[in-house]
Amino acid sequence: MTTRSYLLKEGYDNLKKNASKTFSTMLIIFLTLLIVGIFIVIFQNVNHNIKEVREQQGLQAFIKDGIKESDIEYARSEILQIEGVKSVDYISKEASYQDALNVFGDQSYFLEGLEKVNPFPASFIVRFYNIEEANAIKEKIEKIDNIYNVQFNEGTINAVIIISRIANIFLISVGSVMLIVSMFIISNTIKLAVYSNKREIYIMRYIGATNSFIRKPFIYEGIIMGVVSSLTSFMTISIAYVVLYARLPKVGTSLGIFGFIPYSQLWYQVLIILLIIGLLIGMIGSALSLRKYLKV
Amino acid sequence: MKKEEKVSIRRNTTTSANDVSIFKNDSIIEFKNVTKDYNHEVVALNKVSFKIKKGEFIFLVGPSGSGKSTILKLLVREELATEGNVIVNGQDVANLKEKDVPFFRRKIGFVFQDFRLLYDRTVAENIIFALMVVGATEREIKMQLANVLELVGLTGKENYYPNQLSGGEQQRVALARALATKPSVLIADEPTGNLDPKTADEIFKMLVEINNRGTTILVVTHAKDTVDKLNKRVIALSAGRVISDEKGGYAGYDY
Numbered sequence: 297m298t299t300r301s302y303l304l305k306e307g308y309d310n311l312k313k314n315a316s317k318t319f320s321t322m323l324i325i326f327l328t329l330l331i332v333g334i335f336i337v338i339f340q341n342v343n344h345n346i347k348e349v350r351e352q353q354g355l356q357a358f359i360k361d362g363i364k365e366s367d368i369e370y371a372r373s374e375i376l377q378i379e380g381v382k383s384v385d386y387i388s389k390e391a392s393y394q395d396a397l398n399v400f401g402d403q404s405y406f407l408e409g410l411e412k413v414n415p416f417p418a419s420f421i422v423r424f425y426n427i428e429e430a431n432a433i434k435e436k437i438e439k440i441d442n443i444y445n446v447q448f449n450e451g452t453i454n455a456v457i458i459i460s461r462i463a464n465i466f467l468i469s470v471g472s473v474m475l476i477v478s479m480f481i482i483s484n485t486i487k488l489a490v491y492s493n494k495r496e497i498y499i500m501r502y503i504g505a506t507n508s509f510i511r512k513p514f515i516y517e518g519i520i521m522g523v524v525s526s527l528t529s530f531m532t533i534s535i536a537y538v539v540l541y542a543r544l545p546k547v548g549t550s551l552g553i554f555g556f557i558p559y560s561q562l563w564y565q566v567l568i569i570l571l572i573i574g575l576l577i578g579m580i581g582s583a584l585s586l587r588k589y590l591k592v
Numbered sequence: 593m594k595k596e597e598k599v600s601i602r603r604n605t606t607t608s609a610n611d612v613s614i615f616k617n618d619s620i621i622e623f624k625n626v627t628k629d630y631n632h633e634v635v636a637l638n639k640v641s642f643k644i645k646k647g648e649f650i651f652l653v654g655p656s657g658s659g660k661s662t663i664l665k666l667l668v669r670e671e672l673a674t675e676g677n678v679i680v681n682g683q684d685v686a687n688l689k690e691k692d693v694p695f696f697r698r699k700i701g702f703v704f705q706d707f708r709l710l711y712d713r714t715v716a717e718n719i720i721f722a723l724m725v726v727g728a729t730e731r732e733i734k735m736q737l738a739n740v741l742e743l744v745g746l747t748g749k750e751n752y753y754p755n756q757l758s759g760g761e762q763q764r765v766a767l768a769r770a771l772a773t774k775p776s777v778l779i780a781d782e783p784t785g786n787l788d789p790k791t792a793d794e795i796f797k798m799l800v801e802i803n804n805r806g807t808t809i810l811v812v813t814h815a816k817d818t819v820d821k822l823n824k825r826v827i828a829l830s831a832g833r834v835i836s837d838e839k840g841g842y843a844g845y846d847y
């Protein structure tokens with residue numbers, strides 16, 4: 297048996313000695329990492345959808361009323377010349393009116409009298425290649441003659457953005473409180489392990505064990521708890537996501553509202569982040585207690 | 593390696609006559625006017641001075657509370673002297689850096705009255721544990737395990753748990769563990785305090801044998817007859833002071 301495998305075995309033995317304590321500690325870390333994982337999943341989905349919808353729907357540039365068709369054509373060609381613009385579609389005043397009728401459906405009776413006045417402006421729908429350039433493109437379009445207003449065409453996603461923000465704030469605050477709590481719970485569990493190994497530690501000191509030799513089994517204990525918890529929470533999230541995904545709208549197939557990303561685009565991010573966090577809280581948690589309770 | 597370098601640096605830079613004398617005579621342990629009080633109240637040791645040469649066998653005797661265990665604790669730097677110097681292998685233990693203390697302790701084997709074995713481990717595992725602590729290789733572990741088991745006469749009992757052994761045997765396991773790491777000094781705090789006289793005699797015989805092989809030995813004991821019989825140097829303490837330090841026992845005293 298090498299020294300390393302000996303130290304690992306000691307860490308593992310400590311876990312077994314305090315089985316029920318170990319279990320409840322890992323349960324708390326598991327729940328914490330579950331929240332972190334859910335946060336990652338929601339964050340990635342929402343971001344992906346916002347991007348998708350923005351790319352799909354692009355910008356809407358409103359055209360002043362009563363201008364000549366040639367001026368409209370000119371404005372269109374100006375927009376098309378802007379770098380990063382993929383396509384420009386013209387929506388006439390009539391088409392806008394029809395759209396409104398469709399949107400309001402049965403309630404559209406109040407629009408009937410407006411047919412002749414038609415308050416809806418004509419517009420261009422501008423799509424582009426890269427969402428990052430949206431603002432720069434928007435500014436350039438605003439400077440073009442006969443265009444009076446440019447908007448992100450994201451009516452549908454505004455609600456998604458707001459809801460996701462609230463969810464994110466909630467998850468981040470609950471998650472960070474739980475991360476801190478987990479760390480202290482780990483540190484408390486390690487403290488008990490240190491206490492129940494007092495005799496060994498005393499003997500080790502007399503034999504001439506270095507501080508790091510004495511600490512290592514406890515650090516390994518914390519790391520094992522962290523990693524096992526992160527793997528179980530990863531499994532739970534994976535299974536839940538795959539099961540739910542089968543029943544939920546998928547990105548790209550729905551009508552631009554909200555669709556979920558396939559898990560194949562997501563799992564590695566969830567796994568890596570959960571593993572890193574699990575490892576870190578295990579290490580920091582045990583280091584916290586060792587600094588205080590293992591005066592060697 | 594590191595430690596040796598430090599020692600030689602000390603040798604070259606020190607000018608005090610006392611320090612140089614440590615190296616002239618080959619004393620391995622020296623107490624110079626050592627005073628120790630616990631919590632500024634109990635004076636456990638009061639200006640204690642003595643030198644121990646490499647290879648000596650020494651009994652440390654005195655009534656309970658006279659400061660014997662304190663001397664051993666100062667030696668392994670579990671406690672620090674309030675005044676005076678404790679010098680081991682030419683090094684003042686007060687100058688040891690915290691991170692060097694474990695390496696310093698590896699040169700001193702320690703045996704306690706209550707054995708201090710790990711009861712959930714076998715005889716072999718207890719000894720292997722000590723060798724692992726000092727980072728021995730697998731080869732060294734195998735060799736030393738066999739060596740020390742033979743030395744203390746426990747060959748064949750390596751897979752017993754301490755509870756399956758007699759007190760004398762348990763103390764021999766502790767002895768084997770202390771010797772496994774090849775310390776140059778062995779100190780024992782009442783190693784036979786929990787044993788009957790016959791078993792105690794066996795342990796003392798073993799200590800003499802270990803001493804004959806070159807290990808310096810310092811034993812705290814109340815075993816008066818053995819001290820008289822073995823005719824070694826005896827340092828006698830009373831109320832924290834050295835009251836006698838000579839070869840041949842301390843007959844006039846009840847300890």
Ligand SMILES: Nc1ncnc2c1ncn2[C@@H]1O[C@H](COP(=O)(O)OP(=O)(O)O)[C@@H](O)[C@H]1O
Nearest residue numbers: 630634635636655656657658659660661662663
């Ligand atoms: N950790 C301690 N704190 C306070 N007093 C102590 C401590 N250890 C020993 N003493 C006191 O120091 C004196 C010497 O103790 P000790 O060295 O253990 O004596 P011995 O081993 O000769 O019986 C005693 O009066 C004892 O009560």
Ligand SMILES: [Mg+2]
Nearest residue numbers: 660661662781
């Ligand atoms: Mg004592």
